[in-house]
Amino acid sequence: MRSLVAALPGTFSTPVLVVLHIGAYCSELPALLNAAGPVPAKHAEDGETILPGHIYVAPPDRHLIVADERLRLIRGPKENCARPAIDPLFRSVAESYGSDAVGVILTGNLNDGTLGMLEIKRRGGVAISQDPNDAAHPEMPRSAAEHVALDYCLPLAEIPDLLIELVDQKCGKELPMPKTSSQRDRQAPEIINSQTFERPLTVTCPDCGGALKNFKVGSIVKFTCHTGHSYTAENMAAAQFEEMEKVMRAAVRFLNERAEFCLQMAEHGDDGKPDASNEWHAASRQALDRAYKLRDLVEQDWLTPEISRQLASAHDGPDQTGFRG
Template identity: 75%
Template sequence: MAFMTRSSIIAIGASAGGVGALHELAAALPATLPVPVLVVLHIGAHRSELPAILSAAGPVPAKHAEDGENIQSGCIYLAPPDRHMIVVDGQLRLLRSPKENCARPAIDPLFRSVAEHYGPAAIGVILTGRLNDGTLGLYEIKRRGGVAIAQDPDDAPYSQMPESAAEHVELDYCLPLAAMPGCLLKLIEGKTGKEVPMAETSSLLDHEQEPEIVAGRTFDRPLTVTCPECGGALKKFERGSILKFGCHIGHSYTSEVMAAAQFEEMEKVMRAAVRFLNERAEFCLQMAEYTHAPHPDISAQWHAASRQALDRAYKLRDLVEQDWLTPESSAEPPIAARAHGKAG
């Protein structure tokens, strides 16, 4: 059903290149902004001067959110270092819950909470950044009748986050940064109408597992894929066209972030194995030298063990340093993805 609604909150997510984008956006907002703006920038646990930067950029004051404070209009609230920021019943809550998409603060928790508590009155905005944090949260905002906006990928210093949003979410607007302030003000004033979509339900993917046969040897498929962060079992499920993985601890990943995190952990483990083999070679060599005089036969066995460990260390190192297929880093969203939504 089509209706006219006045948006009452703006949630913005950004990553790489986000400081400049947020500075430009803050500079164009009016001093009389009648809604709050909630922002997550991927800053990890590092100290952030973003409140001072955005406060100096324009007339709307910016501050790090405080746990339990009431949300006020005419203010830019920023997720502080190492804390997820969410909204609950008109208040801001700061959580040190598990990382999502390898980030804390992450965009998805904020967007999900905004979708839940504000529904059609919410605006979600994805700006420049790598990978795709925020896509699933923007999907929730859209699913509950809110407005979904992404920066035009051609206008973004880092296009992956806006491209992911355009690929998986039916955007209402895909705009260059310079056009966003005007669009946001029109939405706040209730000068646009939109359809509220029916809520969708998630579905758990469940495929029968068959063993893989490699070089004549059978490798049973694992019962599950494990979390790169904690080693817990991961469930996978779909939200729209987005494939997501989550463990019982609470770590969650979109498929692209999961692929990158899994590869990084795999490489770390393999390099640790190289180190252990090299250390075993050194230990066996020391034992060979220690036992050489009293027990030459035993010393020869230690020498052989040392050579074996060193040989396998070299082989494993060569394996680690080979080129690996990484479809997650080379896949491009379809060109049609940028056609989602409308400009201006």
């Protein structure tokens, strides 16, 4: 990245978005890139406007995406065991910029970025990969070359000139802006920010977590997992709800314990380090606030069709048989 940025001129007029799979570890990449070349680099901030001629780096433990003409940082599920991950960025840029998107994959392990690059190509964008023979870790570039119809596969030293050429070709053309959500709504909807859940492939067993299959025995719906646990629909609903409540109350406990831990750390930091103490106090208040919110959510009334059904069935009993047993 330092080599690439060092070869870009200060007049480079396109925003550059960078993801390095650093996990939750501290990142000094913006400072390194600022020292390497004239294009200003910084960690991206949630909600900020994308400006030309700037380098935006995904901060630790946050996916960086483009949505509604702005940069967004989300703590969505990890992809290929990584957060930040390159694929969410590629997908969002492909959807937002279409044929004006340019994706670049550099040295790296495994096949991260390949699926996102496929989306960039599907939308008519430009796909670039470092030559695997030029990469210290060739797996990511090699995967891209094998699975994507790349437009360019070059040694690292040649990629900056290519990027400058591609930008120069668009000189005089208005800077492409991301599509807004209303524009996206008129197309096939795609989830790029991990806020909407996909339907699960199956429902799992409350006892062991195994996949459940359902079938009818007469008029009764039955659920059975491959290890042998079985439930009627009503009992399954009750067991599922009980397990859900148990997990949510465990989360309340963890949040409360985190609040206490942060409070203890704040007390240890009182002597001589007021800033650190204030941060621990703030973290304690945040954890406690979320614990109360989650507790309130657990204790709200939940829709329970299985109970309503049982009550309706019991009510029907006397009308049909004259007694309840």
